[in-house]
Amino acid sequence: MQVSVETTSNIERRMTIGVPAQEIDQAVQKRLQETARTVRMNGFRPGKVPMSVVKRRFGDSVRQEVVGEAMRDNYIKALQEQDINPAGYPQLEPKVVEEGKDLEFTATFEVLPDIELGDLSKVTVEKPVTEVTDKDIDKMIDNLRRQQATMKEVKRKSKNKDIVTLDFKGFIDGEEFEGGSAEEHRLTLGSGQMIPGFEKAIVGGKTGEEFEIEVTFPEDYHNEELAGKPAKFEIKIHKVEEPQLPELNAEFFEQFGIQAEDEETFREEVKKNMERELKQAISNKVKNDVVDGLLETTELDVPAALVDQEIDRLRQDAVQRFGGQVDFQQLPKEIFQEQATRRVKTGLLFQEVVKQNDLQADDEKVEEKIQEIASTYEQPEEVVAHFSNNPDQKAQIESSVLEDAVVDHVLAQAKVKEKKMKYEEAVQAGQSQG
Structure with missing residues (x-):
């Protein structure tokens, strides 16, 4: 196999690959012999069809199959030989496919970009500063009562x-x-x-x-x-x-999954839920400011193949949210283009920060996050056991903790400005960014 690689852009490569004619012709011949043993044709007994007839009838289609398989297999071998990590699927185009001649084809594909992170000290982050007040709790309980009115x-x-x-x-x-x-x-x-x-x-x-x-x-x-x-x-x-409005009693409290006999206990549980929501909203706001800062300070070419894959994920999510009544491919790609591009860029930038700084998902923080999630359920020990016994679920938590590590690393170098906000403003800021 002969391989040459051409750089056609920052993230696009074109490989020209040559495969010896003998390798292709032998594969074609073997495939035709297999066909001859099983094919049924009028005028011939099974397994007795002359090879010349089989070749005339099936030669072109068999060669096309063999060439397609050879291009895929040799493309993968060429990537390994050249130590290239592609982003997405290639466009394979045969150039020479005639019998007796070496197969020659090109593979055009994208690679992950080389990233030079910008100056993190130029990243500006606005961090909401607030707390849950009695007035906020009163308003939340009033809203809950009105939902049941x-x-x-x-x-x-x-x-x-x-x-x-x-x-x-x-x-x-x-x-x-x-x-x-x-x-x-x-x-x-x-x-x-x-x-x-x-x-x-x-x-x-x-x-x-x-x-x-x-x-x-x-x-x-x-x-x-x-x-x-x-x-x-x-x-x-x-x-x-x-x-x-319904009375504040045990029956009302239970509708929100809270076991309480009096209003004071109910208020404490509502406050805990509000504080969790506030913490998550502030985290979302800070993380998105970090992402904005990374995107503003770092130039980045994005592989179209990765964006297309992300668009498909977003389209599938949208279909599921609306009941799955349509084929996700019927949704216009353009609707999701901007969001998908941002997600892909964010993923690439976070990976680069992890790689350059050898960041890890701290085991203690993974356990803390699992315990935090479990605390919102009636049977927290069952939730902890679920994560312990489900590697895929635990991997998602580890990924989340690693993202937090990236955010913390950027924050340590960024300009962080605290801004006093009311509870509702902080929650809204986190929701609009998240």
């Missing part, structure tokens, strides 16, 4: 947190606009579902009332045709309902 129709004027059933019809410059109308729409006042000013203008309305309100679409509204424009809405209220 029953509704009671009232005849009084509506107020915030009431649910109003209404019709509305929107006009701009006296003309109805698309998407600006609805009938029997249930709206929780004060929820922020509608554009600024809409819900506030409904507060005080009663069942049976009809009136007009005037609002202005935000300048950054997602529909550019409506952004910044004043609008009028005709409103008709059909019903005003007041939520009837």
Whole structure:
């Protein structure tokens, strides 16, 4: 086998590979002999078809099969011989395939990029600083109660947190606009579902009332045709309902998986859950700032094959989330292009930080993370045993701990700015980044 390698770009290589004619021709001959022993043709007894007839009938297809297998096998041997690690599958193209001549083909493929990490001291990270207050817990418990609330129709004027059933019809410059109308729409006042000013203008309305309100679409509204424009809405209220909140008792607590006999114990459990969520949100925010910093300070060519693989994973995840009713390949690749590219770049950069600094997944931190996950379940010891007996699951934890080690390494050199935030702001920052 003869091999030559050409560098066609930073991450693309083209190998030209030659395979002796004797090797190919012998394989073709062997395959034809096997075919002759089993083929059935009119006018000939089984196993008695002349080789000349078999070759004339099956020679081209057999040679095509042999050449395809030879290209795949010799491509792999060539990679090992040249000590090349490809990223994704190659494009194999035969150049010479005639009988009696050496097989010659090219393999065009991508390789992982050589990465020169940027100056980590130029990475800037904003770390939220906050805590869970009694007011935050009160609001969370109120939200939980409202999730379980029953509704009671009232005849009084509506107020915030009431649910109003209404019709509305929107006009701009006296003309109805698309998407600006609805009938029997249930709206929780004060929820922020509608554009600024809409819900506030409904507060005080009663069942049976009809009136007009005037609002202005935000300048950054997602529909550019409506952004910044004043609008009028005709409103008709059909019903005003007041939520009837459940009592804080053991039956209510149990609906959220919390075994508690009194409100104080329930509050403590809610606080623990909120603190876990806050910790994860801050971790997400910091990690994504680290990723942003690495991407900004390091130039990186990304193998298209890896991006395509990541796009397929994202498409499959999307299909599963929506019930798996469609073939993931029907989803346009372009929707996932940016996210997939970022993920691949992040993976390559993290691998480089690990390699250059010989980072390891610390056993104690792996155990801590397993215990942390287990603590959220009713039978934590079963969760710990599950990870202990499932190498694949434990490997995912080790990978997560190794990512944390990369983040810590970058943070040690980066500019870290602490920013005071309220609980909800910190959680939202982590969610929007995660």
